[in-house]
Amino acid sequence: MGKIVDTVVEKIVFLCGILSVIFVILIFGFLFIESFAFFKNFGILKFIFGRYWCPNSEPVLFGIFSLLMGSFFVTLGACLIAVPVGVMTALYISEVVNKSVRDILKFLVELMAAIPSVVIGFIGMIILVPCVRKLFNIPTGLTAFSGSVMLAFMAMPTIVTISEDAIRSVPWQYREGALALGATKWQTVRRIVLKTARPAIIAAIMLGIGRVIGETMTVMMITGNSSRIPHSIFEPVRTMTAVIAAEMGETVNGSMHYRALFSIGLMLFLITFTINFVADLFLGKNKNK
Amino acid sequence: MVDKIKVENLSCYYNKKCVLGSLSISVIQNEILAIIGPANSGKTTFLRTLNRMNDLNLTYSHRGEIYLDNNSIFDMNRENLRKRVGMLFAMPTPLPMTIYENVVYAPKHLGLISKKFEQDVLVEQALRDASLWNEVKDRLKSSAMKISGGQQQRLCIARILAINPEVILFDEPCSGLDPISTTKVEELMIELKRKYTIVLVTNNVKQASRVSDRTAFFLMGKIIEIDTTDKLFVSPKEKQTEDYITGRFG
Amino acid sequence: MIKLTPKLSQKLSYLILFLATVLVIMPIIVMIFIIVKNGISVINWEFLSSMPRNGMREGGILPAIVGTFAIVMCTTMLTLPTGVCAAIYLNEYARDNTLTRLIKLGIVNLAGVPSVVYGLFGFGIFVMFLKLGVSIIAGALTLSIMELPVIITTSRNALNSVPYSFREASWALGVSRWQTIRCIVLPNALSGIMTGAVLSIARISGETAPILFTAAAFYVPHLPHSIFDQVMTLPYHLYIISTQIPNMPSNVIFGTALVLLFMVLTMSFVAIFIRIYFRKHRKW
Numbered sequence: 001m002g003k004i005v006d007t008v009v010e011k012i013v014f015l016c017g018i019l020s021v022i023f024v025i026l027i028f029g030f031l032f033i034e035s036f037a038f039f040k041n042f043g044i045l046k047f048i049f050g051r052y053w054c055p056n057s058e059p060v061l062f063g064i065f066s067l068l069m070g071s072f073f074v075t076l077g078a079c080l081i082a083v084p085v086g087v088m089t090a091l092y093i094s095e096v097v098n099k100s101v102r103d104i105l106k107f108l109v110e111l112m113a114a115i116p117s118v119v120i121g122f123i124g125m126i127i128l129v130p131c132v133r134k135l136f137n138i139p140t141g142l143t144a145f146s147g148s149v150m151l152a153f154m155a156m157p158t159i160v161t162i163s164e165d166a167i168r169s170v171p172w173q174y175r176e177g178a179l180a181l182g183a184t185k186w187q188t189v190r191r192i193v194l195k196t197a198r199p200a201i202i203a204a205i206m207l208g209i210g211r212v213i214g215e216t217m218t219v220m221m222i223t224g225n226s227s228r229i230p231h232s233i234f235e236p237v238r239t240m241t242a243v244i245a246a247e248m249g250e251t252v253n254g255s256m257h258y259r260a261l262f263s264i265g266l267m268l269f270l271i272t273f274t275i276n277f278v279a280d281l282f283l284g285k286n287k288n289k
Numbered sequence: 290m291v292d293k294i295k296v297e298n299l300s301c302y303y304n305k306k307c308v309l310g311s312l313s314i315s316v317i318q319n320e321i322l323a324i325i326g327p328a329n330s331g332k333t334t335f336l337r338t339l340n341r342m343n344d345l346n347l348t349y350s351h352r353g354e355i356y357l358d359n360n361s362i363f364d365m366n367r368e369n370l371r372k373r374v375g376m377l378f379a380m381p382t383p384l385p386m387t388i389y390e391n392v393v394y395a396p397k398h399l400g401l402i403s404k405k406f407e408q409d410v411l412v413e414q415a416l417r418d419a420s421l422w423n424e425v426k427d428r429l430k431s432s433a434m435k436i437s438g439g440q441q442q443r444l445c446i447a448r449i450l451a452i453n454p455e456v457i458l459f460d461e462p463c464s465g466l467d468p469i470s471t472t473k474v475e476e477l478m479i480e481l482k483r484k485y486t487i488v489l490v491t492n493n494v495k496q497a498s499r500v501s502d503r504t505a506f507f508l509m510g511k512i513i514e515i516d517t518t519d520k521l522f523v524s525p526k527e528k529q530t531e532d533y534i535t536g537r538f539g
Numbered sequence: 540m541i542k543l544t545p546k547l548s549q550k551l552s553y554l555i556l557f558l559a560t561v562l563v564i565m566p567i568i569v570m571i572f573i574i575v576k577n578g579i580s581v582i583n584w585e586f587l588s589s590m591p592r593n594g595m596r597e598g599g600i601l602p603a604i605v606g607t608f609a610i611v612m613c614t615t616m617l618t619l620p621t622g623v624c625a626a627i628y629l630n631e632y633a634r635d636n637t638l639t640r641l642i643k644l645g646i647v648n649l650a651g652v653p654s655v656v657y658g659l660f661g662f663g664i665f666v667m668f669l670k671l672g673v674s675i676i677a678g679a680l681t682l683s684i685m686e687l688p689v690i691i692t693t694s695r696n697a698l699n700s701v702p703y704s705f706r707e708a709s710w711a712l713g714v715s716r717w718q719t720i721r722c723i724v725l726p727n728a729l730s731g732i733m734t735g736a737v738l739s740i741a742r743i744s745g746e747t748a749p750i751l752f753t754a755a756a757f758y759v760p761h762l763p764h765s766i767f768d769q770v771m772t773l774p775y776h777l778y779i780i781s782t783q784i785p786n787m788p789s790n791v792i793f794g795t796a797l798v799l800l801f802m803v804l805t806m807s808f809v810a811i812f813i814r815i816y817f818r819k820h821r822k823w
Contacts, residue, residue, distance in 0.1 A: 003368075010632055016628060084559070092560045096556060115570070160563065185549060216653065216748040241748070245655050245751055248751070262663070269653075342707065372713035395712035
């Protein structure tokens with residue numbers, strides 16, 4: 001009797017275990033099938049390098065180059081802000097302050113990760129967008145830059161938490177060696193700790209980037225949704241995620257437009273898949289040390 | 290003189306690397322067989338094979354046969370085997386629950402007892418047999434993690450006694466204990482010999498000489514010598530055995 | 540030019556690190572403050588317990604609250620058992636082979652898929668292919684796939700933190716593997732699993748993109764009757780009223796944001812307190 005229960009349980013948990021692989025395959029397969037039909041019809045190069053996204057024009061144009069550029073600009077901007085600030089914060093939390101302050105700071109960072117993206121988008125709309133417009137004296141504050149700033153806040157919890165873990169897991173002996181030779185604490189941190197934790201910090205940054213590229217609601221609310229190819233970060237842009245979110249509701253099931261949106265989904269899937277895969281390699285590298 | 294356990298040509302491997310080479314040895318009913326030897330001589334591997342605790346180690350494999358009362362242990366249900374062959378680990382491993390619950394945990398799950406009154410009787414009996422009753426009878430409901438190391442180790446013995454096994458395997462049971470606790474555990478082992486068959490792996494040569502009836506000396510995965518404890522310690526046949534028990538290496 | 544001594548350079552660097560930290564922490568506090576200050580005025584019992592009126596510009600947000608609860612409940616019921624079982628498989632049963640590595644890779648990548656892609660997938664599979672329509676159940680299924688990797692990872696860490704010696708002690712007494720997991724491993728991992736579960740519930744209640752085309756409705760004049768109904772949800776409602784409706788009184792938007800924020804942050808607090816409490820009262 002007990003034996004049977006054990007065998008049944010093992011089968012059940014095994015099924016649940018392989019579910020995640022099944023889902024990844026299902027998601028990829030589903031996106032691929034819809035996109036394949038689209039690529040056959042429209043052409044994959046015309047899709048990636050086409051300059052215009054005009055699903056309602058005649059003839060229809062589904063070039064996502066402007067969207068790629070939009071995503072790229074927003075992500076780049078967010079990284080430029082989030083990476084240095086995030087890594088420095090991780091350093092401050094793990095190396096400078098004592099335990100009780102560290103707990104409070106980590107708690108706040110965790111809270112930040114919990115704030116819904118719509119709320120961040122809304123705050124951006126109300127507070128940041130008018131500021132940006134006045135500050136840089138441009139016709140609209142709904143720009144890639146505004147998106148970058150808000151998205152930087154969403155990437156920071158990821159970057160801070162993972163980097164902080166990595167920095168703190170650098171063995172104490174490494175530091176003692178340098179400190180014993182008369183280096184200041186900061187020199188030790190800069191030369192020894194940062195170097196040892198580097199792979200994990202890179203992974204943290206990549207995971208943060210992954211989160212920014214995939215973010216939808218915030219960008220949709222504050223980047224202006226203009227499908228022109230941006231020339232600077234202070235112009236309105238439209239990202240891949242925003243297009244899907246904005247247009248999916250209006251499409252006819254099975255139409256060209258519908259499939260084009262799935263193709264964008266496939267692109268996003270492949271980009272984030274690569275980022276996460278590489279980040280995981282870096283994290284694994286850190287653990288093996 | 291009945292052979293309780295009979296091991297025939299047992300070889301054990303981790304990652305295909307041989308750690309025990311074609312071993313043959315018997316354990317006689319109601320004796321204490323001590324196994325001594327330096328680190329990495331395969332003592333613990335041998336012990337953990339006797340109740341198949343190594344089965345879950347995925348790099349482990351073995352060849353050969355082990356019989357318990359003339360039945361191959363590899364044909365038995367693993368849980369039934371472990372019910373008959375109990376094991377005590379080097380470090381005390383109380384489960385994170387009360388002292389009382391620790392003792393009734395296994396009997397309850399193995400369906401040996403059900404009624405509350407049976408449990409009370411069992412707990413008292415097991416703790417008395419492990420000579421722990423007088424020390425903990427007033428705090429059976431307090432956490433087993435809070436008593437001293439020596440008491441924890443005797444609690445673990447009580448836990449084994451509660452499922453009434455036939456053989457008990459001791460894996461360096463005193464390596465984490467102070468001298469007084471060690472004496473208590475050793476006295477207990479000699480006491481237990483009357484009802485159970487005991488295999489004791491130890492790093493402590495003196496301990497082997499104090500408690501065991503027979504002693505086997507392991508080196509690099511081989512049995513160098515096995516004899517009654519008196520003979521082995523007074524007049525070892527092999528040079529390596531003599532070197533080890535007189536403390537010249539290991 | 541002043542030459543920087545190591546001591547001075549350390550002081551300067553710490554100052555910069557401190558400023559960076561302020562830059563990260565301040566906005567959260569400011570953000571919460573602004574929302575509370577502007578939204579608190581509309582919060583009253585009527586706002587929480589009545590239907591929206593006049594094109595959502597007046598009245599309450601009851602259907603959005605109920606809808607969010609419904610979706611979160613369904614999602615948790617789907618994803619928690621599955622995720623915990625998967626974690627048990629990975630931590631207690633899985634061997635170190637290609638399949639296990641594949642599963643781990645799957646989890647890592649599932650965790651990275653953008654939420655809007657989940658929405659796309661859920662729309663294609665659940666709404667269209669399985670013909671569930673835009674409904675609570677379609678949204679919950681989509682969200683539960685999205686939360687699965689999070690639940691698996693946190694549960695696995697919790698299981699992993701239970702010392703191996705407990706398992707060995709139990710096995711050595713002849714107790715089977717499943718009984719050991721049920722009676723020793725799971726009870727001791729419970730706090731960690733609960734923390735993860737509550738945190739992910741908090742996350743689910745703030746998600747918008749995955750339910751955009753699988754569950755959420757612009758406006759529903761009644762509360763949901765079954766899991767096959769469309770619903771309004773708080774985050775989607777907030778999106779709608781802050782971008783799609785002209786002349787929306789801003790205090791109502793702030794009020795809605797406040798309710799959403801309050802829900803999410805309360806749950807995060809609860810999760811973090813569970814963790815702190817059990818760490819202090821840990822038995823081993």
